[in-house]
Amino acid sequence: MPTRLAIVRDPRFLLHKTGLTHPESVQRLEAVHHMLDRRFPGRLPRLSPTLAAMEQLQLAHQRPYLLRVLATAGMARGALAEDTPCRGSSYLAAWLAAGGCLAGLERLAAGELDVCLALVRPPGHHALAGSTNGFCILNNLAVAARWAVEGLGYERVLIVDWDVHHGNGLQEILYRDRSVLYFSSHYMGTFPGTGAWDQVGQGPGRGYNLNLELPMQISDQEMVSLYAEVLGRVMRRFRPQLILVAAGFDAIRGDPLGRLRLSPRVFGRLTALLREMGRAHGSPPWLLALEGGYDPEGLAESVGEVVEALFAEPPEAGEPPPASELVASLVQKARAAHAGLGVWV
């Protein structure tokens, strides 16, 4: 059966104007829209975002912080953090970004869709419970994960974060939560500085926070092998009922805020791998939400690779390629950090 796919796309995400010299500018999403219209005309049904409700946002955020964001409504010019300027409609874009993810989630939970790609901004994975962080105002996927558990009854939700930066907000908000397993691959020598191997979760969530520190020289092939090894284990042992992807595209060569040298094609390969692993484990629905990616053309090309891989006939599961020494050493580090915990019991 072909994949039932929809995208969340709305011009109101362009209302969050940070200025054209800011890395997280409207040009990012404009480049993605342009690519979609050129490469996939008429092929992507759209879902309209709705505003997230306060009770949903409060599952991940502190109420005083939410009120502080709302107080920026109508401001001519302001800032929610030193690196995150805002205008009078920024709060609206943020509420719609979280709400867009929730709208996709509702359709997935109802069994009407297999995959939803939420092309939202501002991004979310750095936003903390009580503050804006790293261009992120509301933590779109933390809200979606908590709502999936609290509002929709899911018991095991997997978040896969392939943005080059560690999702410190996702980690912080979900650190004690064992119903949501947070899996992140990232480069440590850049913002925000969290995401070490030994940050494995706390209390009941111990073993359910899995960080992979990537070396600068990792190749596309090694990235795919690493995901096959570690995420394969997560899929087998955690058996997620829902997969959320923090889909940042700043790990590619040439991104002004990333340091890695992957190619846009790696995201098509990771998408195909996730599809293949999902099929082997009950085909959980998935929601991908746009996070970083600051080279607009590279971002658009990477999103195109993901969409292409979602439409493609899924490849038959084959033997994984032999892991390189680098991949073997990374898997060993993950295993050492998680020995006796979570998916490595």
Ligand SMILES: [Zn+2]
């Ligand atoms: Zn990033």
